[in-house]
Amino acid sequence: MVEDNTELSELLAQQLRKAGFEVDVVETREDATAVVLTRDYALVILDLGLPDGCGLDVLRRLRHAQRAVPVLVLTARAAVADRVRGLELGADDYLAKPFAFEELRARIDAILRRPGGLLARQLSLANLSFDPATRQATIDGGVQILPQREAQLLELLLRRPDHVVLKATAEAQMFGLDDEFGSNAIEVYVHRLRKRLEQGAARVSIQTVRGVGYLICGVAS
Structure with missing residues (x-):
């Protein structure tokens, strides 16, 4: 603003x-x-x-x-x-x-809501769907509301499946100019999101590209 x-x-x-x-x-x-x-x-x-x-x-x-x-x-x-x-x-x-x-x-x-916009559409990969507007994730019909940071991270990854999202890009998107965050903040949220998706049996994998960033991809059932 x-x-x-x-x-x-x-x-x-x-x-x-x-x-x-x-x-x-x-x-x-x-x-x-x-x-x-x-x-x-x-x-x-x-x-x-x-x-x-x-x-x-x-x-x-x-x-x-x-x-x-x-x-x-x-x-x-x-x-x-x-x-x-x-x-x-x-x-x-x-x-x-x-x-x-x-x-x-x-x-x-x-x-x-326009094409390419933040609220443009439902994002899906394998058995995981995510609604950016409500921060609602659906895994095989099971619904859960994600905390704000995890929702932001999941949206970033799902908008570029099978492509690396730079760590610096994630920091810029998830934290404001005045926010204080540690050097490992993104790693912490990646860990939490991975655990949440694993517990829900989502057939997706969040992979770390060392020194670069993260990507999400579907995995075989």
Whole structure:
């Protein structure tokens, strides 16, 4: 979230975290540009009236770098010309302030349900299915709700089955800029997730590629 109104950003971040999202907040164009070009996000919520310039410069840099991360512009600039300009530069949606959180949440979910988005579809491998929206895993019909970190890890792996997910990518996706975590945090969650899947008799294997990352693959029954 790129927003210089601290009261608003704290309120929105709190509500989104309650909904299960990891949220990073920055307040300037410079910080936003540095963060969105170096970390992988499911969505950027972008204010335009930033203290060191226009948020559209961040959007322009993103698209120039061919980064396809969805961008939802959230701003007090409500004129038609402003909306058109934002959409022409590559914004996926445009919401004017003041707004209702329910509408913002609905627009976020709509973006993330698009093909390739965070909430796009049910993820399946062998006898394991996972719903990113509810963090619900199903193994041969048996249902269990995963803790947030394990759910995030499983989703990362299932979106790239038989491909290595870099440890650094997992850290960036699972922890916010302000989160403190140990050097072995990912290993801990991998261990917990493996144990949970084994106990549920999931026919999948989470493999460690030493010094690189992890991958998930199906195994024979």
